[in-house]
Amino acid sequence: MTLDTVKHATETPDAEQPWAALGLKADEYARIREILGRRPTGAELAMYSVMWSEHCSYKSSKVHLKQFGDKKPETDALLVGIGENAGVVDVGQGYAVTFKIESHNHPSYVEPYQGAATGIGGIVRDILAMGARPVAVMDPLRFGAPDHPDTRRVLPGIVAGIGGYGNCLGLPNIGGEVVFDPCYQGNPLVNALCVGVMKHEDIHLAQAFGAGNKVILYGARTGGDGIGGASILASETFDATKPSKRPAVQVGDPFQEKLLIECTLEVFRERLVSGIQDFGAAGLSCATSELASAGSGGMRVELDDVPLRDNTLSPEEILMSESQERMCAIVEPANVDRFLEICEKWDVIATVIGEVTDGERLEIFWRGEQIVDVPPRTVAHDGPVLNRPFARPSWQDELQADAPTAERLKRPAGGDELRTAVLQLVGSPNQADKSWITSQYDRFVLGNTVLATPEDSGMIRVDEESNLGVAIATDGNGRFAKLDPYTGAQLALAEAYRNVAATGAKPLAVSDCLNFGSPEDPDVMWQFAEATRGLADACLTLGTPVTGGNVSLYNQTGAVAIHPTPVVAVLGVIDDVNRRTPMAFAEEGQLVYLLGDTADELGGSAWTQVAHDHLGGLPPRLDLERERLLAEILISGSRDGMIDAAHDLSDGGLIQALTESCLRGGKGARLVVPEGLDPFVFLFSESAGRAIVSVPRSEELRFTEMCGVRGLPATRIGVVDGDSIEIQGQFTLPLAELHEAHTGVIEALIG
Amino acid sequence: MTARIGVVTFPGSLDDRDAQRAVRLAGAEPVALWHRDKDLHQVDAVVLPGGFSYGDYLRCGAISRFSPVMDTIIEQAKAGLPVLGICNGFQVLTESHLLPGAMLRNESLHFVCRDQKLRVENAATAWTTDYTVGQEISVPLKNGEGRFTADARTIDELEAEGRVAFRYLDVNPNGSINDIAGITNAAGNVVGLMPHPEHAVEPLVGTGRTDGLGFFTSILKQLVSS
Numbered sequence: 001m002t003l004d005t006v007k008h009a010t011e012t013p014d015a016e017q018p019w020a021a022l023g024l025k026a027d028e029y030a031r032i033r034e035i036l037g038r039r040p041t042g043a044e045l046a047m048y049s050v051m052w053s054e055h056c057s058y059k060s061s062k063v064h065l066k067q068f069g070d071k072k073p074e075t076d077a078l079l080v081g082i083g084e085n086a087g088v089v090d091v092g093q094g095y096a097v098t099f100k101i102e103s104h105n106h107p108s109y110v111e112p113y114q115g116a117a118t119g120i121g122g123i124v125r126d127i128l129a130m131g132a133r134p135v136a137v138m139d140p141l142r143f144g145a146p147d148h149p150d151t152r153r154v155l156p157g158i159v160a161g162i163g164g165y166g167n168c169l170g171l172p173n174i175g176g177e178v179v180f181d182p183c184y185q186g187n188p189l190v191n192a193l194c195v196g197v198m199k200h201e202d203i204h205l206a207q208a209f210g211a212g213n214k215v216i217l218y219g220a221r222t223g224g225d226g227i228g229g230a231s232i233l234a235s236e237t238f239d240a241t242k243p244s245k246r247p248a249v250q251v252g253d254p255f256q257e258k259l260l261i262e263c264t265l266e267v268f269r270e271r272l273v274s275g276i277q278d279f280g281a282a283g284l285s286c287a288t289s290e291l292a293s294a295g296s297g298g299m300r301v302e303l304d305d306v307p308l309r310d311n312t313l314s315p316e317e318i319l320m321s322e323s324q325e326r327m328c329a330i331v332e333p334a335n336v337d338r339f340l341e342i343c344e345k346w347d348v349i350a351t352v353i354g355e356v357t358d359g360e361r362l363e364i365f366w367r368g369e370q371i372v373d374v375p376p377r378t379v380a381h382d383g384p385v386l387n388r389p390f391a392r393p394s395w396q397d398e399l400q401a402d403a404p405t406a407e408r409l410k411r412p413a414g415g416d417e418l419r420t421a422v423l424q425l426v427g428s429p430n431q432a433d434k435s436w437i438t439s440q441y442d443r444f445v446l447g448n449t450v451l452a453t454p455e456d457s458g459m460i461r462v463d464e465e466s467n468l469g470v471a472i473a474t475d476g477n478g479r480f481a482k483l484d485p486y487t488g489a490q491l492a493l494a495e496a497y498r499n500v501a502a503t504g505a506k507p508l509a510v511s512d513c514l515n516f517g518s519p520e521d522p523d524v525m526w527q528f529a530e531a532t533r534g535l536a537d538a539c540l541t542l543g544t545p546v547t548g549g550n551v552s553l554y555n556q557t558g559a560v561a562i563h564p565t566p567v568v569a570v571l572g573v574i575d576d577v578n579r580r581t582p583m584a585f586a587e588e589g590q591l592v593y594l595l596g597d598t599a600d601e602l603g604g605s606a607w608t609q610v611a612h613d614h615l616g617g618l619p620p621r622l623d624l625e626r627e628r629l630l631a632e633i634l635i636s637g638s639r640d641g642m643i644d645a646a647h648d649l650s651d652g653g654l655i656q657a658l659t660e661s662c663l664r665g666g667k668g669a670r671l672v673v674p675e676g677l678d679p680f681v682f683l684f685s686e687s688a689g690r691a692i693v694s695v696p697r698s699e700e701l702r703f704t705e706m707c708g709v710r711g712l713p714a715t716r717i718g719v720v721d722g723d724s725i726e727i728q729g730q731f732t733l734p735l736a737e738l739h740e741a742h743t744g745v746i747e748a749l750i751g
Numbered sequence: 752m753t754a755r756i757g758v759v760t761f762p763g764s765l766d767d768r769d770a771q772r773a774v775r776l777a778g779a780e781p782v783a784l785w786h787r788d789k790d791l792h793q794v795d796a797v798v799l800p801g802g803f804s805y806g807d808y809l810r811c812g813a814i815s816r817f818s819p820v821m822d823t824i825i826e827q828a829k830a831g832l833p834v835l836g837i838c839n840g841f842q843v844l845t846e847s848h849l850l851p852g853a854m855l856r857n858e859s860l861h862f863v864c865r866d867q868k869l870r871v872e873n874a875a876t877a878w879t880t881d882y883t884v885g886q887e888i889s890v891p892l893k894n895g896e897g898r899f900t901a902d903a904r905t906i907d908e909l910e911a912e913g914r915v916a917f918r919y920l921d922v923n924p925n926g927s928i929n930d931i932a933g934i935t936n937a938a939g940n941v942v943g944l945m946p947h948p949e950h951a952v953e954p955l956v957g958t959g960r961t962d963g964l965g966f967f968t969s970i971l972k973q974l975v976s977s
Contacts, residue, residue: 440861
């Protein structure tokens with residue numbers, strides 16, 4: 001076969017090219033020809049096709065994501081914003097924290113173990129590439145019906161993959177979510193978050209400056225796995241008629257990644273790196289074009305020098321391979337020897353594959369001939385931008401009109417019925433204890449885990465001397481977002497924000513993972529447009545900028561899309577982790593206060609799902625100023641020692657939160673239904689802006705005065721006491737019975 | 752002068768910095784040892800930390816056992832150098848034949864991470880003198896292949912000679928024989944266990960208990976007084 005060189009491409013303008021099979025549209029192919037002034041070579045076509053895919057180019061979502069920049073709140077905390085591998089936030093004392101959440105949905109359905117494992121691997125390299133030591137991971141997961149046979153294939157594989165990779169990498173897994181809903185049956189969601197810590201001066205960026213500087217590829221050898229993986233898989237709807245996509249899934253080696261981390265941190269420490277990029281989706285195509293595009297412009301790469309696992313790979317395949325555990329560094333010539341020496345120390349293969357040039361082209365050579373000659377920016381940044389049509393779905397009004405009123409859905413009345421409903425709720429798979437899953441993850445390694453799942457947020461000590469720490473929570477509620485994507489996205493943010501504050505940390509910044517169906521469906525695009533608009537508006541009001549994240553579209557099998565599922569991660573800072581607030585009610589005699597207002601808001605609630613398999617009406621109303629006030633009270637209460645425990649109220653309402661706090665602390669509680677409130681609404685409503693706290697009697701006056709002065713409703717609803725949850729005048733539930741209902745559920749279904 | 756306690760870093764060691772922290776909190780000086788370096792840099796004792804050295808490829812601990820540093824450690828351990836193997840370190844010790852037995856995959860076939868209750872069975876080893884026999888402690892446990900096993904004769908020997916150092920209480924998390932969590936060699940200088948005492952040294956992090964600190968204070972006292 002003739003090598004398709006630049007020269008050859010110029011001479012054979014009419015050669016047939018497989019642009020459609022590579023996922024390009026006719027107008028996109030025409031544009032590539034226009035940019036280059038000739039037809040692309042096979043290698044160029046491969047690069048453009050992966051970089052212009054939905055997954056890499058954000059072509060459908062870009063016009064909406066712009067709002068995160070346009071509506072960015074004023075903040076001093078943001079050191080690096082959207083566009084780099086991950087955003088960086090100033091947390092004080094000279095420390096910077098970088099964090100990001102990403103999806104690995106499609107590969108995880110095709111091949112659960114490797115799909116989920118490489119999801120962790122990819123996000124960890126993003127964090128590492130910013131110059132930070134990765135210090136923790138989290139993983140929000142969504143599966144189909146818990147009793148569906150395929151869930152037994154998908155869930156154990158995904159959990160084992162996350163554990164297998166993360167545990168072996170030595171990163172504590174400190175939180176996440178596990179949600180079941182039939183809408184995720186053919187499209188489970190595997191989102192992965194990583195957080196890293198560095199000093200301000202250690203921030204590194206993905207840019208290639210300085211003609212003559214060397215391009216060093218280091219890490220694993222390049223193989224034929226995952227060719228076009230993320231970029232192809234995640235840019236199309238699953239369809240039973242198409243061939244198996246298993247070969248498009250990458251295979252991970254966490255041991256190699258661990259070496260890569262230590263090796264990279266050491267070359268950073270010795271200041272040997274002037275630019276760095278990890279290899280994620282679109283592999284070498286992405287890394288070289290992004291580095292060159294963000295730098296001074298030119299780069300020359302000798303593709304023959306790339307270490308291969310399989311010598312029969314074609315240059316196109318090498319450019320598209322998504323083999324894991326690889327990084328690319330830009331190194332000044334004087335530092336190259338030392339760089340290679342450190343790689344050798346860690347048994348990491350490192351090879352100079354090219355250099356930065358003073359030109360403006362990305363030039364790639366193979367067997368002495370030029371096969372790529374492109375302006376890098378056209379590959380990396382000037383991909384297509386689509387204004388996809390969107391329209392409010394015709395069924396939206398009907399869905400919202402189907403409100404779960406007492407007339408429509410029978411509500412439990414009287415003590416016995418309420419008691420039964422509580423056991424049913426806390427024992428339902430979504431509300432049950434998740435430790436069968438989370439105990440497969442190491443949460444202790446690195447020795448700085450202050451709080452981990454099932455606490456409201458994960459908390460990591462950043463500095464062992466000063467006890468500075470960060471807290472992170474991720475939340476999302478696809479049911480709320482389905483009912484109203486604008487409010488649903490805001491509720492996800494509000495919940496994560498509240499969770500961070502509940503542990504005593506001040507929320508600073510946001511990363512989001514936007515999981516939606518096919519952008520080619522105007523209904524889905526409307527959900528996406530509404531969710532991004534809602535999230536951007538709420539971030540502006542709460543003063544927490546979006547620092548980065550990821551969009552996952554095409555989460556759809558055939559015509560059935562998942563619920564719109566924006567998952568929001570909020571990062572907060574706490575000056576002294578000794579002051580953290582746990583969720584456990586552990587001290588008898590302490591007073592239980594309900595903060596916030598409770599209304600009859602059951603639309604999309606856990607109770608409607610568990611008791612009636614119902615989804616309709618509107619999600620709870622959201623008052624962002626109230627959320628901010630609640631957070632301030634929770635943080636002050638923590639800092640000044642006024643509250644000993646706090647737990648946010650979200651899905652499942654008050655009774656779910658109370659059950660979790662009591663079981664965690666091994667203590668019961670006696671509660672009184674506040675005057676004017678229906679007992680059912682008191683226990684099961686999911687009104688936003690609420691939390692329960694336990695207050696030492698000695699602090700009661702100070703605490704209630706603070707709430708009174710600030711205007712936050714605080715209702716004393718009971719006392720921590722005994723070994724039962726007693727709702728006076730209604731029912732008593734021994735902790736043992738609650739424990740029995742709440743635990744072992746996942747194991748019984750999946751284990 | 753305080754004692755110098757070495758902590759070996761193999762490729763894939765994960766809890767090495769945690770072991771160093773525990774050594775420091777106990778009042779000793781942690782010394783980082785590198786797997787390629789045969790020189791132990793005059794340390795008075797060695798900790799083989801947890802992790803997945805060499806990715807657990809082949810068998811847990813099987814490749815590390817051939818590291819240059821292990822040549823020296825094996826030789827000196829036989830001459831009395833105190834060595835503590837935690838989790839993967841315990842696996843390295845059995846692969847090195849400094850301790851008998853081997854570790855199988857957990858009975859549940861899952862990795863398990865939990866706060867584990869243990870009973871101290873031998874308080875006379877170099878690493879356990881700050882405990883009392885029968886004392887109950889809680890330390891984190893996290894492993895996928897922690898199911899201690901050995902042939903019947905070896906188990907009988909370990910039991911008869913009081914060389915079972917720790918036993919799991921309440922729950923046997925991995926199906927190990929006789930609930931064995933950790934063992935010692937006959938001389939008492941080499942101890943290996945699957946749970947992680949270095950993650951129970953500060954009230955603030957981990958499980959919030961300090962039950963594991965005794966390992967490091969035990970060795971420190973012995974080294975300083977000798």
